[in-house]
Amino acid sequence: MRVKAKDEILRERILSGADKLFQKYGLAKTTMEDIAREAGKGKSTLYYYFKSKEEIVDAIIYDESDRLFAAIQSAVAEAPTAKDKMKALIVTRFNRLRNLTNLYNALVQEVREALAEQCVNEFSIRYRKQYDLKEAGIIKSILQYGIVTGEFRIFSEKELEMMSFIFMSSQRGLELDLIIHNKLDEILLRLNFLIEIMLSGIRK
DSSP: OOOOOOHHHHHHHHHHHHHHHHHOOOTTTTTHHHHHHHSOOOHHHHHHHSSHHHHHHHHHHHHHHHHHHHHHHHHEEEOOSSHHHHHHHHHHHHHHHHEEEEEEEEHHHHHHHHHHTOOOOOOHHHHHHHHHHHHHHHHHHHHHHHHHHTTTTOOOOHHHHHHHHHHHHHHHHHHHHHTHHHHHHHHHHHHHHHHHHHHTTTTT
16 A cells, blocks of 8 residues: 655645635635645645645646546446446536535536626636546547447547537536526436437437
């Protein structure tokens, strides 16, 4: 078993403390002073590891995102068919997002704030782009797998890119509507229905 270095342990303590504060008070109301106090360290120690609150938020989201995609890739790899792989992606992603409380709540809160203010902040855009690239890559690989196994018709590279984008955008739009109307329990049911509709059009 790998022994964690002192710096790694302290970094994790800072992120864990910040995570608790973000969940309790929100991103905007939590200060660097609050985070340092929660970690039991001075501000100078905190700034040694993170230059700003935004950098801490980035670290929390990226760490949780790495775990999320590891779980998705594992579930997708175990599913036997392309259709099952697509369902595994959707179900695992949603369940992990609900379990990763800070990531899910942060995304939900940012959606609501962006709608209220009619704007999207720089962090949200940067995170979303990186997240979307990863997920689009997984969706594309599932479509390619379906072509190889004969489940789906043959498509060109450009068509695969387009389908990955359309599937991901449709999924995002559906989630957004359900988040706005506070109907999270209906997401999986409707996402599975979306999968059935979209895959029925590309089956061989």
